Amino acid sequence: MKKIAVLTSGGDSPGMNACIRAVVRTAIYNKVEVMGIMHGYNGMIGNEFIPLGAKSVANIIHRGGTILKTARSSKFTTIEGQQRALENLMKHGIDGVVAIGGDGTLKGALEFGKICSIPFVGCPGTIDNDLIGTDFTIGYDTAINTVVEAVDKIRDTAESHDRLFFVEVMGRDAGLIALRAGIGVGAECILMPETKTDIETLIKRLNSGRKNKASKIIIVAEGDEAGGAFTIAEHVKRRLPDFDTRVTVLGHIQRGGNPSAMDRVNSSRMGFAAVEALLAGKSGVMIGIINKKIAYTPFENATKHTQRLDPDLMRMLDILSL
Numbered sequence: 001m002k003k004i005a006v007l008t009s010g011g012d013s014p015g016m017n018a019c020i021r022a023v024v025r026t027a028i029y030n031k032v033e034v035m036g037i038m039h040g041y042n043g044m045i046g047n048e049f050i051p052l053g054a055k056s057v058a059n060i061i062h063r064g065g066t067i068l069k070t071a072r073s074s075k076f077t078t079i080e081g082q083q084r085a086l087e088n089l090m091k092h093g094i095d096g097v098v099a100i101g102g103d104g105t106l107k108g109a110l111e112f113g114k115i116c117s118i119p120f121v122g123c124p125g126t127i128d129n130d131l132i133g134t135d136f137t138i139g140y141d142t143a144i145n146t147v148v149e150a151v152d153k154i155r156d157t158a159e160s161h162d163r164l165f166f167v168e169v170m171g172r173d174a175g176l177i178a179l180r181a182g183i184g185v186g187a188e189c190i191l192m193p194e195t196k197t198d199i200e201t202l203i204k205r206l207n208s209g210r211k212n213k214a215s216k217i218i219i220v221a222e223g224d225e226a227g228g229a230f231t232i233a234e235h236v237k238r239r240l241p242d243f244d245t246r247v248t249v250l251g252h253i254q255r256g257g258n259p260s261a262m263d264r265v266n267s268s269r270m271g272f273a274a275v276e277a278l279l280a281g282k283s284g285v286m287i288g289i290i291n292k293k294i295a296y297t298p299f300e301n302a303t304k305h306t307q308r309l310d311p312d313l314m315r316m317l318d319i320l321s322l
């Protein structure tokens with residue numbers, strides 16, 4: 001292996017830069033050249049390749065976003081797009097690729113593997129934590145800490161006004177941000193796509209809670225099947241007009257910011273392991289960390305399932321939010 005390429009694709013996540021840095025420096029240590037591909041798979045199709053050296057990744061470990069930029073590529077789902085991408089990889093003499101991204105990125109790599117024999121290794125970059133094969137994806141820890149910091153502030157004002165707040169967090173297919181951040185802020189209720197949201201049960205719960213509770217925080221994952229925070233809050237307001245209700249949608253603030261220490265370390269470990277995996281002849285696998293150890297999961301297993309919510313966490317949540 002003489003030359004590899006690295007790209008980031010899909011939604012950005014804090015820690016992607018730390019992962020890029022680890023890929024570049026590990027490759028250079030092993031006398032392998034590195035090209036960065038800008039704008040994910042779109043840049044592979046559009047020939048946006050740039051050389052990366054040890055210095056090009058200096059002072060990025062602490063920065064959110066991605067220096068390689070990112071995109072969600074619809075062109076890469078077409079055979080024409082994939083052929084163009086393959087031609088460009090060959091033109092640049094690329095012997096291996098590290099793709100950093102979430103479900104869509106790994107599915108793209110899996111599909112591309114049908115026409116491309118150049119080895120691909122993935123690193124799980126998404127704030128959603130919705131991939132099988134790793135305990136924590138790159139960016140998840142930072143995102144939940146961002147949510148906790150924001151909701152703590154909301155709790156202050158909710159408490160002062162005796163208000164009920166619905167706070168919407170990211171996760172269109174997964175409620176893992178909602179679940180962990182919700183536990184971290186002591187939410188009264190967490191609504192997620194993985195569990196059935198029944199407005200009647202929610203109303204009963206709000207009515208049956210401690211009567212002298214000043215503030216109530218309901219965390220709503222954006223993908224909840226009953227609708228977003230605004231829709232659910234409307235239903236509740238109609239049924240409980242005496243509650244002083246407000247809605248906050250946290251939005252893309254959850255994707256930015258300096259990565260947490262945990263994200264920096266995990267991202268570095270995964271980028272390092274990705275290059276070592278390519279050098280060891282591995283391909284078609286996502287690097288993850290399970291029980292503190294590096295794990296290799298075939299792309300199709302990493303993306304095929306949704307993570308099951310931990311039933312112990314769910315049971316604890318109900319008891320602690322009384």
Ligand code: F6P
Pocket residue numbers: 011102126127128170171172173222255
């Ligand atoms: O996949 C990460 C994520 O942040 C999801 O939680 C969210 O639903 C989605 O990306 C938003 O994507 P975009 O930035 O393209 O609107």
